[in-house]
Amino acid sequence: MDAxxxxxxxxxxxPRTLEARADWLAPHLHVxxxxxxxxxxxxxxLHGCGGPRPFQREIATLMADAGAAAxxxxxxxxxxxxxxxxxxxxxxxARLRGRERAGDLYAAIAWVRRQEWADPSRxxxxxxxxxxxxxxDALSLRAGDEMRRATGLHDLNREPLEGLAGTFLVYPxxxxxxxxxxxxxxxxxxxxxxxxxxxxxxxxxxxxxxLNRLCDNGALIxxxxxxxxxxxxxxxxxxxxxxxxxxxxxxxxxxLLREFINGC
Numbered sequence: 001m002d003a004x005x006x007x008x009x010x011x012x013x014x015p016r017t018l019e020a021r022a023d024w025l026a027p028h029l030h031v032x033x034x035x036x037x038x039x040x041x042x043x044x045x046l047h048g049c050g051g052p053r054p055f056q057r058e059i060a061t062l063m064a065d066a067g068a069a070a071x072x073x074x075x076x077x078x079x080x081x082x083x084x085x086x087x088x089x090x091x092x093x094a095r096l097r098g099r100e101r102a103g104d105l106y107a108a109i110a111w112v113r114r115q116e117w118a119d120p121s122r123x124x125x126x127x128x129x130x131x132x133x134x135x136x137d138a139l140s141l142r143a144g145d146e147m148r149r150a151t152g153l154h155d156l157n158r159e160p161l162e163g164l165a166g167t168f169l170v171y172p173x174x175x176x177x178x179x180x181x182x183x184x185x186x187x188x189x190x191x192x193x194x195x196x197x198x199x200x201x202x203x204x205x206x207x208x209x210x211l212n213r214l215c216d217n218g219a220l221i222x223x224x225x226x227x228x229x230x231x232x233x234x235x236x237x238x239x240x241x242x243x244x245x246x247x248x249x250x251x252x253x254x255x256l257l258r259e260f261i262n263g264c
Contacts, residue, residue: 014079014103017155021107022114028077029108032060033069038117040069041165041261043124044108046101046131048232049091051076051083055234056128059254066258068124069117075104090130093177098130102138103151106160113163124166124264125189126257129202129231132172132193136214139167139186140179161187166264168257169193169221171231173202174210181210184217191221192260194253200242201231224256 015021033040043063045056052074060070075096076086089095105125112118127135138161141147147156166189174180193211195204208223215221226249232238233246234253 014152016152018107018110018153018160021103021153022111024078025073025075025104025107026111028074029111030057030060030072030074031069032057032064032072033117034064034067038069039119040067040117041122041124041264042112042118043068043070043126043168043257043261044105044112045070045072046105046125046127046134047072047074047076048129048131049086051081051086053232053235054237055250059234059257062254063257063261066261068261071108071112073104073108075101097177098133098137098173099141099150099179100152101130101134102141103153105134105138106151106153106156109160109163120163122165122264123163124168124261125164126168126170127172128170129173132169133174133178133180135167135169136172136174136180136185137178139189140183141186142183143186159187161189164189166260167191168260169211170253171196171199171202171204172207172211174207175202178210180207181213185214185219188218188220190260190264191219192224192256193221194224194226194256196229196231196233196249197225197227198229198244199231226252 015024063070113120125135195207211221229246229249230244232243234250236245
């Protein structure tokens with residue numbers, strides 16, 4: 001059995017109540033939704049450690065065409081983190097780890113519940129890399145003091161993921177600083193996870209092992225493996241030598257996400 005691990009929970013300097021965090025994030029939430037008044041299922045989108053990318057806006061548009069509202073959560077703009085700083089601090093794990101950023105997901109869900117066009121019972125969290133880590137840690141934090149300390153939100157007195165019907169996890173980080181696979185989830189939304197066979201950023205063996213352990217502990221996760229895809233295979237505009245755009249894998253991801261949302 002693995003030795004128990006200790007985690008360094010740091011109080012956040014971000015707003016420390018759920019509603020204040022939601023209001024702080026609101027100017028940095030980009031909403032794409034279908035025509036009409038709804039209510040629509042809502043896809044909450046969490047970017048990777050490099051920040052928001054154009055391919056996520058493309059996905060948001062596709063989901064709106066399929067009848068779902070998409071909300072892109074920019075966790076960096078309100079914190080003044082540009083792309084260079086993100087690579088230097090967030091991607092290295094020095095700042096804004098998944099358990100802390102979980103507070104953004106909790107706050108975004110609280111914000112969605114206020115919107116008349118949103119169906120509060122059909123919220124789907126979608127995360128890429130660091131964003132997927134965030135979702136998994138958000139599900140793994142223990143209710144009460146640990147959750148409040150990790151996120152810096154002092155008023156989490158109810159389940160902040162209420163209404164989360166599903167999670168869509170793409171090339172998730174599941175390394176030593178993640179809770180993934182070490183704890184059962186508090187709630188078990190329907191989930192789908194995509195790993196990539198040529199991913200040299202987060203790999204695929206560790207994430208798949210963590211996801212399998214979660215399934216053993218009651219999580220409802222469908223695992224899909226893209227054998228020939230790299231990390232961030234959707235990104236046409238990347239300058240990262242470790243990433244290669246793959247149109248076929250991207251189209252397959254889009255189809256899986258559309259089908260997933262329809263099933264939630």
